[in-house]
Amino acid sequence: MNSTKPFVEVKNVSKSFGSNEVLRSLDLTVQVHEVVCVIGPSGCGKSTLLRCIDALEPIDDGMIIVGEVVASHPAVDVNHLRRFVGIVFQSYNLFPHLSVMDNLCLGPVKVLREPKEVARERARSLLEQVGLPEKADAYPEALSGGQQQRVAIARALAMKPDLLLLDEVTAALDPELVDEVLSILSDLAEAGMTMIIATHEMAFARDVADRVCFLSDGSIYEEGPAESFFARPQKPRTQSFLKRITDAGRL
Numbered sequence: 001m002n003s004t005k006p007f008v009e010v011k012n013v014s015k016s017f018g019s020n021e022v023l024r025s026l027d028l029t030v031q032v033h034e035v036v037c038v039i040g041p042s043g044c045g046k047s048t049l050l051r052c053i054d055a056l057e058p059i060d061d062g063m064i065i066v067g068e069v070v071a072s073h074p075a076v077d078v079n080h081l082r083r084f085v086g087i088v089f090q091s092y093n094l095f096p097h098l099s100v101m102d103n104l105c106l107g108p109v110k111v112l113r114e115p116k117e118v119a120r121e122r123a124r125s126l127l128e129q130v131g132l133p134e135k136a137d138a139y140p141e142a143l144s145g146g147q148q149q150r151v152a153i154a155r156a157l158a159m160k161p162d163l164l165l166l167d168e169v170t171a172a173l174d175p176e177l178v179d180e181v182l183s184i185l186s187d188l189a190e191a192g193m194t195m196i197i198a199t200h201e202m203a204f205a206r207d208v209a210d211r212v213c214f215l216s217d218g219s220i221y222e223e224g225p226a227e228s229f230f231a232r233p234q235k236p237r238t239q240s241f242l243k244r245i246t247d248a249g250r251l
């Protein structure tokens with residue numbers, strides 16, 4: 001690992017919901033241009049971790065720094081943070097009453113204060129990038145799940161984020177629609193986008209991640225470069241998790 005300052009620093013973070021301690025003294029650093037996949041069984045805290053990084057959840061202890069911003073500070077300027085951190089959820093959360101074009105332009109015009117024509121121009125090129133140039137005037141309900149998720153990714157990209165958080169973005173999709181979304185993430189990784197990706201798609205994680213982190217018992221239990229992580233997991237819980245995945249034919 002090089003010695004440059006990480007872009008994301010999660011330091012000793014703990015987070016409980018009532019008596020349920022979800023994150024326990026969790027540490028994670030992510031470098032600029034790094035793609036980190038966070039894996040682990042359902043309920044292990046992947047979404048919570050991403051939501052804490054995006055200041056959607058307060059933490060109980062520790063510190064989270066993104067770029068120059070202390071995201072975990074109770075008085076963090078979330079609007080400032082969200083200008084350079086994009087998040088995409090499992091449920092695409094598009095605005096149903098807005099066309100695809102207007103979904104893509106809302107943030108840039110309202111938050112970044114871009115002239116409408118500039119925002120529209122970029123929206124058109126983003127729709128090109130996610131393979132939906134003909135859908136600018138469509139409404140979300142007229143699109144397939146995979147198409148909606150591609151629009152949701154384009155909408156996040158329209159804010160020109162420095163960091164993209166992706167929370168199980170293919171989990172709600174029919175299997176045949178998964179690849180069209182994953183291939184966009186591969187392209188983004190190739191283009192150098194810094195990403196933290198919570199995913200159940202192990203083959204994707206193996207192929208696209210620079211580093212894979214296995215979340216267990218509230219912290220990063222084992223991590224490593226994608227290839228060796230999957231080929232030679234070192235610790236027992238990682239081994240049994242990956243064995244279950246392999247036995248189920250998912251790797």
Ligand code: ADP
Pocket residue numbers: 017020022040041042043044045046047048049
């Ligand atoms: P994952 O994304 O890995 O499936 P989550 O981060 O969604 O895991 O959930 C981790 C744990 O935190 C689960 O036990 C879940 O029930 C609990 N949890 C998540 N969000 C909330 C919330 N808003 N209120 C109470 N409990 C929550």
Ligand code: MG
Pocket residue numbers: 046047048167168
């Ligand atoms: Mg989740």
